[in-house]
Amino acid sequence: MMPLGMAAPAFTLPEVSTGRQVSMAEFAPGQPLLVMFICRHCPFVVHVQSELARLGRDYAGRVALVAISSNDAATHPADAPASLAQMVKEQDFTFPFLYDESQAVARAFGAECTPDFFVFDGERKLAYRGQLDSSRPSNQQPVSGADLRAALDALVAGRPVNPDQRSSIGCNIKWKAA
Numbered sequence: 099m100m101p102l103g104m105a106a107p108a109f110t111l112p113e114v115s116t117g118r119q120v121s122m123a124e125f126a127p128g129q130p131l132l133v134m135f136i137c138r139h140c141p142f143v144v145h146v147q148s149e150l151a152r153l154g155r156d157y158a159g160r161v162a163l164v165a166i167s168s169n170d171a172a173t174h175p176a177d178a179p180a181s182l183a184q185m186v187k188e189q190d191f192t193f194p195f196l197y198d199e200s201q202a203v204a205r206a207f208g209a210e211c212t213p214d215f216f217v218f219d220g221e222r223k224l225a226y227r228g229q230l231d232s233s234r235p236s237n238q239q240p241v242s243g244a245d246l247r248a249a250l251d252a253l254v255a256g257r258p259v260n261p262d263q264r265s266s267i268g269c270n271i272k273w274k275a276a
Contacts, residue, residue, distance in 0.1 A: 099227060100208045102261065106131065106222040107206035111166065111196035114182040120194050125162035128220040130253040132157075132246075134165045135209040135216075135271070136195075138185045139176040142268035143212050145235040147189050149243045150213075153250075154192040160254050163193035168204035169212070169272040171197075177272070204271055211268040217249050217259070225253060228263035 110121040125131050134150065136143045143150075154163050171178035179197045186195050198204055207216055217226035226249035233239040249259045 099265075100216070100224055102224050102227070104224045106133070106216075106218045106224065107203065109166075109196075109198075109203045109206070111198055111203060112179070114167075114179040114195050114197050115186050120164070120196055122164075122222075125164070127222075129160070129162050130220060130225070130250060131162045131218040131222065132164070132250065133207065133216040133218070134163070135168060135204060135207070135212055135214040136165050137167045137169045137174070137177040137212045137269075137272075138181055139169075139174055140212045140269035141235050145233065146213060146230050146241050146243075147185075149230065149241045151189045151191055153243060153246070157250060157254075158192060161250050165191065165193060165195040166198050166203060166209075167195070167212075168198040168201045168209065170201075170274045171199075172274075174272050201271070201274060209271060211266055211270055213268050214266045214271075215246055217246070217253065219253055225249065225259040226263060227265075229266045232264075234267065 169177035219225045230246045231244040233241045252259045
């Protein structure tokens, strides 16, 4: 796992809806950055995708958000860029959704599953890596985004993020065969 305080890896990836190349350098320095590794087919992502859209709306202008899919689209065609672009429309995502075809960005972040969340402070140092909340597709707890929102709220308010963080749980990233 990427240790807290580590610098955010740089990336430049195509946006699934437009093909435009988006780099980390485009996101406002001094503002927290949330990097979400998600996909379309995973039941854990499906379970929380409405909350991800809410995060985009709720933190607009205060936190930079970006989603990245690194799954192998050859084995999981629902995670191909055209399908992900449809997801953007269906969910009304207000943040860029990028495709990491080489999977190099997922490896640089140490992303392991979908969803997997990384929050960087305004200096692009890792402040939070963990779960959205305690809700799971099978546990009947409501999706609230509580854990991730607490980290974002702390950074927006200039407070330190609680170091007691629970790992994300979801589907493994679908790595390409070696």
